[in-house]
Amino acid sequence: MKPTPTRITVACCQLAPRIGDLEHNRRQALAAIRAAARQGAQVVVLPELVQSGYVFIDKAEALSLAETAHGETLRQWSALATELDIVIVGGFCERTERDELYNSAALIDADGVQAVYRKTHLWNDEKRLFTPGNCPPPVVETRFGRIAVMICYDLEFPEWVRLPALAGAELLCAPVNWPDAPRPVGERPAEVVRVQANASVNRLYIAACDRSGTERGVDWVGGSVIVDANGYPLAGPLHDAPAEHTLLIARLDLGEARDKRISALNHVHQDRQPALYD
Amino acid sequence: MKPTPTRITVACCQLAPRIGDLEHNRRQALAAIRAAARQGAQVVVLPELVQSGYVFIDKAEALSLAETAHGETLRQWSALATELDIVIVGGFCERTERDELYNSAALIDADGVQAVYRKTHLWNDEKRLFTPGNCPPPVVETRFGRIAVMICYDLEFPEWVRLPALAGAELLCAPVNWPDAPRPVGERPAEVVRVQANASVNRLYIAACDRSGTERGVDWVGGSVIVDANGYPLAGPLHDAPAEHTLLIARLDLGEARDKRISALNHVHQDRQPALYD
Structure with missing residues (x-):
C-alpha cells in the first residue's frame, strides 16, 4: 500500500436527484464524480439517497427503488473508483434479502466497497420506512486517510x-x-453550525454533502460544506446555489486532524472525563 | 413558591476585571448587576473568575485572591440577589479550608447560594493551579426556570x-x-459556534458571558452571546466591543426549551441511542 499523503483534495457534489428516476440519478452521479476527479478530487462525497431521491410516498415505493450493496449503483461507483483511483462516499436506499430497508451510505475505493453504513438516527418519516442501523460509523483506512x-x-x-x-x-x-427551515436573516443554517462544532471539538475534517432541487414540495438547505479541524469552513457553506449542481472542493492537510492538541496542556480527546459522563 | 414564568429576561455583563484588584472587581460586578436589573434582567450572568481576574502568575497569587463560598464576594452577590429578587451566576476563584483551589461559579438567588460548580475541564495553565471539579453541572430549580x-x-x-x-x-x-485566537476573516468565533450547536442539539437556552480587557498580554474574544433553543443568537455575539463593559440582554420563552420535539416524529433527547454510544 502506498503511504497515505498528508494533503488530499476532497469534493462535495451537491446534486438534485429525481425521485424514482434511477437511471437519471446514476448518470448524474457518475458525471459529477468525473467532474470532481478532473478537478483533482481524491475523495468525492455525494448526497444522502442520491441514487433514489428522498421523499418516498410509502414503503412500497422506497422498496421498488432500493438496491442491495451488490446492486447497479454501487457497481457503477466501484468501477469508477477503480478507474479514477479515488474514494467515493454516497448515499443509497438499501434493501436486504429480507426486504428490510436502510438509509445507507457506501464508502468505495479502488478495491471496491469498503463499508456500508446504515443511518442510525432516523429523521421523521424515515422512521416509517427504514430500519435504524445499529452499528457505529465505520472508519476506513484508505489511500487518502482514515x-x-x-x-x-x-x-x-x-x-x-x-x-x-x-x-x-x-x-x-x-x-x-437537510430539509430547509426558517432561520433568522443572516444566520448560517444550524445544520452547518453543528457540523462546524463537531469538527472543532474533535479536530477532524467534515465534508457534508447536501442536495438541491425541490422534491414533492420539500426544499433543502443546499448547504454543503467542507470544514477544517478548527471548525471553520474551507469551502462553502453553499446557500441559494443558483445551479442544481454545484461542486465544492477543498484541499485538506490531514496532519491537522492527527494533532489533537489545542494548547500546551490541552488535547481535545485526552481532556475528556468519560467516567463523569454517565 | 410562585409559579415559574414562561418568559424571563436574561443578561450577560461582559466586564474587564483587573487581576488582583478584588475591591475594584466586586464594585464593578455589583454595578453591572444593578444596571442589568434596571433593564429588567431576572437572571444575570457574569464572566469566569470575575472576582479575581484570570492570568495568575502562580498558585500563590491565585491563593491570595481566592475566597470560600462564604467569602465577601458571594456575600455581596447574595445580598444583591435578595434585594433585587434575581438570580446571579458568576465565576470566582474558590479556596477550600485545605487551600485547594477551584475555578468555580456560583448560582445565587434571593435565598442565597444555591449551587457552587467547580470547573471540570481545565484550560492550559489552569491545570497547574486548580483542582478539577468532579461533580456534574448543577441544575437548580429557580423562580426563573431550571x-x-x-x-x-x-x-x-x-x-x-x-x-x-x-x-x-x-x-x-x-x-x-475565551482567550482570543486567529480565525478566518468574517467567521464567527468557534467558541460561539460551539455554544450554538450545544443549544440546538439539546433545545436549551445558553447564556455565555465572556470578559473583555487585555490582561497581562492576553486578549479575549469578548464574544458574549445568548442563544435560543434552535441555536441562533438572541443577543450578541459581541465582538470588538468598544467599551470595556457591555450589557447583553435577551427575553427567553422557556416553553421553547421544554419542548424537545423538532419534527412530528423527532425529539432531540428521545432520539438518542445511548446503548450504542459506548
Missing part, C-alpha cells in the same frame, strides 16, 4: 461523532439531505 | 452539556474567559 461515514441527522448527536473521532478518523464524510 | 451552570472549556465537551440538558435544564449559564 475516513468515517455517517448520514445527516446522525450529525446532531455529538456522541455519535465522537465514536469515529476517537477511533482515529481524520475526515468524516456525511451525505445529507 | 438553570444549569458550567464554565468556559467545559462547553467544548458536548457530553458535559448533555448532563444538565437531560436533567431538565432550560437555561445554561456559562461564565467564560
Whole structure:
C-alpha cells in the first residue's frame, strides 16, 4: 500500500436527484464524480439517497427503488473508483434479502466497497420506512486517510461523532439531505453550525454533502460544506446555489486532524472525563 | 413558591476585571448587576473568575485572591440577589479550608447560594493551579426556570452539556474567559459556534458571558452571546466591543426549551441511542 499523503483534495457534489428516476440519478452521479476527479478530487462525497431521491410516498415505493450493496449503483461507483483511483462516499436506499430497508451510505475505493453504513438516527418519516442501523460509523483506512461515514441527522448527536473521532478518523464524510427551515436573516443554517462544532471539538475534517432541487414540495438547505479541524469552513457553506449542481472542493492537510492538541496542556480527546459522563 | 414564568429576561455583563484588584472587581460586578436589573434582567450572568481576574502568575497569587463560598464576594452577590429578587451566576476563584483551589461559579438567588460548580475541564495553565471539579453541572430549580451552570472549556465537551440538558435544564449559564485566537476573516468565533450547536442539539437556552480587557498580554474574544433553543443568537455575539463593559440582554420563552420535539416524529433527547454510544 502506498503511504497515505498528508494533503488530499476532497469534493462535495451537491446534486438534485429525481425521485424514482434511477437511471437519471446514476448518470448524474457518475458525471459529477468525473467532474470532481478532473478537478483533482481524491475523495468525492455525494448526497444522502442520491441514487433514489428522498421523499418516498410509502414503503412500497422506497422498496421498488432500493438496491442491495451488490446492486447497479454501487457497481457503477466501484468501477469508477477503480478507474479514477479515488474514494467515493454516497448515499443509497438499501434493501436486504429480507426486504428490510436502510438509509445507507457506501464508502468505495479502488478495491471496491469498503463499508456500508446504515443511518442510525432516523429523521421523521424515515422512521416509517427504514430500519435504524445499529452499528457505529465505520472508519476506513484508505489511500487518502482514515475516513468515517455517517448520514445527516446522525450529525446532531455529538456522541455519535465522537465514536469515529476517537477511533482515529481524520475526515468524516456525511451525505445529507437537510430539509430547509426558517432561520433568522443572516444566520448560517444550524445544520452547518453543528457540523462546524463537531469538527472543532474533535479536530477532524467534515465534508457534508447536501442536495438541491425541490422534491414533492420539500426544499433543502443546499448547504454543503467542507470544514477544517478548527471548525471553520474551507469551502462553502453553499446557500441559494443558483445551479442544481454545484461542486465544492477543498484541499485538506490531514496532519491537522492527527494533532489533537489545542494548547500546551490541552488535547481535545485526552481532556475528556468519560467516567463523569454517565 | 410562585409559579415559574414562561418568559424571563436574561443578561450577560461582559466586564474587564483587573487581576488582583478584588475591591475594584466586586464594585464593578455589583454595578453591572444593578444596571442589568434596571433593564429588567431576572437572571444575570457574569464572566469566569470575575472576582479575581484570570492570568495568575502562580498558585500563590491565585491563593491570595481566592475566597470560600462564604467569602465577601458571594456575600455581596447574595445580598444583591435578595434585594433585587434575581438570580446571579458568576465565576470566582474558590479556596477550600485545605487551600485547594477551584475555578468555580456560583448560582445565587434571593435565598442565597444555591449551587457552587467547580470547573471540570481545565484550560492550559489552569491545570497547574486548580483542582478539577468532579461533580456534574448543577441544575437548580429557580423562580426563573431550571438553570444549569458550567464554565468556559467545559462547553467544548458536548457530553458535559448533555448532563444538565437531560436533567431538565432550560437555561445554561456559562461564565467564560475565551482567550482570543486567529480565525478566518468574517467567521464567527468557534467558541460561539460551539455554544450554538450545544443549544440546538439539546433545545436549551445558553447564556455565555465572556470578559473583555487585555490582561497581562492576553486578549479575549469578548464574544458574549445568548442563544435560543434552535441555536441562533438572541443577543450578541459581541465582538470588538468598544467599551470595556457591555450589557447583553435577551427575553427567553422557556416553553421553547421544554419542548424537545423538532419534527412530528423527532425529539432531540428521545432520539438518542445511548446503548450504542459506548
